[in-house]
Every structure is written in C-alpha cells, then in structure tokens.
Amino acid sequence: EAEVAQSPRYKITEKSQAVAFWCDPISGHATLYWYRQILGQGPELLVQFQDESVVDDSQLPKDRFSAERLKGVDSTLKIQPAELGDSAMYLCASSFDSSNTEAFFGQGTRLTVV
Amino acid sequence: QKEVEQDPGPLSVPEGAIVSLNCTYSNSAFQYFMWYRQYSRKGPELLMYTYSSGNKEDGRFTAQVDKSSKYISLFIRDSQPSDSATYLCAFSPTGFQKLVFGTGTRLLVSP
Numbered sequence: 491e492a493e494v495a496q497s498p499r500y501k502i503t504e505k506s507q508a509v510a511f512w513c514d515p516i517s518g519h520a521t522l523y524w525y526r527q528i529l530g531q532g533p534e535l536l537v538q539f540q541d542e543s544v545v546d547d548s549q550l551p552k553d554r555f556s557a558e559r560l561k562g563v564d565s566t567l568k569i570q571p572a573e574l575g576d577s578a579m580y581l582c583a584s585s586f587d588s589s590n591t592e593a594f595f596g597q598g599t600r601l602t603v604v
Numbered sequence: 605q606k607e608v609e610q611d612p613g614p615l616s617v618p619e620g621a622i623v624s625l626n627c628t629y630s631n632s633a634f635q636y637f638m639w640y641r642q643y644s645r646k647g648p649e650l651l652m653y654t655y656s657s658g659n660k661e662d663g664r665f666t667a668q669v670d671k672s673s674k675y676i677s678l679f680i681r682d683s684q685p686s687d688s689a690t691y692l693c694a695f696s697p698t699g700f701q702k703l704v705f706g707t708g709t710r711l712l713v714s715p
Contacts (some may be wrong), residue, residue: 528613530707562684593650593700594650598645598647
C-alpha cells in the first residue's frame with residue numbers, strides 16, 4: 491500500500507542547532523503539505539506545495555523555517571536555529587491534487603529540542 | 605473565541621458502548637467537515653468527511669453536521685478496544701486544503 495514516507499522518525503537536537511526533516515509523498519501526488527502538531531493540540535498547516543511551487547506559507551515562521559520541493563517530488567523542511575518551542579511532531583501529507591482529493595499523512599517526525 | 609473547540613477528554617467507555625464525539629466551530633466559511641483518527645505516535649488517518657450539512661454513515665461510524673448550530677458529531681457504535689485513539693475534527697472552506705483541526709479527543713475503550 492502506498493504511503494507517505496518521513497525521516498527521521500525521532501530527532502533530538504540542542505537549541506540553536508539546525509535540523510532538517512525529509513518527506514517522500516505518495517507517487518503521483520502533486521500536492522504536499524507540512525503540518526506541525528504540538529503535544530495535546532491538533533495539526534497546524536505550515537506550508538503547502540503544488541508541484542515545486544509554494545501555494546501557501548502564511549503560517550510558516552520564515553525567520554527560522556524553510557521548506558523546499560525542488561523537483562516537485564520529495565520535500566525538506568528545515569529549522570535554523572531550533573528553539574525549545576519547536577518541540578513537536580512534524581507531519582507531512584500529500585494528495586493527488588489540490589482540490590477535493592484526500593490528503594494522506596505520514597507517520598511524522600517527533601522533534602525534541604533540548 | 606477559538607475557531608474550533610473540541611473537548612480533549614480523555615473519554616473512557618466500556619467495550620460495546622456508543623461513543624459521541626463533538627466539535628463546535630465559529631467560521632461560517634467552513635463547508636467541509638472531517639473526522640480523523642490518530643493512534644499514538646502515528647499520523648492522522650481520515651475516517652469520514654462530509655460536504656455541507658447532513659449525516660453520513662460508514663459501518664459503525666456516523667458523522668453529523670449541523671451548520672445552523674455550527675456543531676458536528678461523530679458517533680461510534682459497538683465501540684471496540686481497537687477504537688482507542690485520539691479523534692480529531694477538521695474543517696475547511698475548500699476541501700482538503702487549509703485544514704483547521706480541533707485539539708483532538710482521546711478515547712479509551714476498555715475490554
């Protein structure tokens with residue numbers, strides 16, 4: 491069964507360090523989302539890609555977060571420098587297109603900043 | 605006022621019970637109403653979604669939307685221990701884009 495792949499599953503980093511997460515969407519899915527889920531809360535959208543273009547990054551803290559999807563397939567989310575408040579689950583999701591097709595979530599990367 | 609309100613629980617029920625999970629929302633632009641299930645240390649998975657008002661049934665699960673009251677519900681019949689998870693409501697004006705999630709309700713079904 492096709493699934494969204496994310497790595498690493500867990501990451502511990504010290505504050506002020508750089509950290510990166512990788513996502514490989516389901517093959518053929520043009521739309522890719524990054525969400526952040528703080529413990530005890532629901533996911534919040536950080537950025538949406540349509541192919542290689544950013545469609546919505548209004549909630550992305552651009553002073554320290556960056557996201558790219560250079561070839562319109564896999565994607566990387568980077569935080570530099572990491573802060574204690576960035577500790578959360580980072581979820582990637584993908585959908586066939588940007589209309590009414592279901593978005594499938596990966597298992598996420600659990601980040602702990604110490 | 606928060607855009608979406610959801611009781612975090614936990615909600616503990618015995619196996620076989622009927623479970624009712626609810627969310628309220630304030631944004632009248634929401635037209636798509638979803639329920640996701642999230643097991644511990646996993647990503648959310650879509651259970652059901654409804655466009656506009658009405659009811660939708662899928663096996664033991666029934667989703668209801670009352671747009672006039674800005675209130676949605678998920679009912680689980682004959683609950684099983686495998687239903688133990690966090691249930692997230694989610695809303696969007698435009699399908700699966702710009703999903704706005706509730707905080708999630710943790711459900712525990714005991715054998």
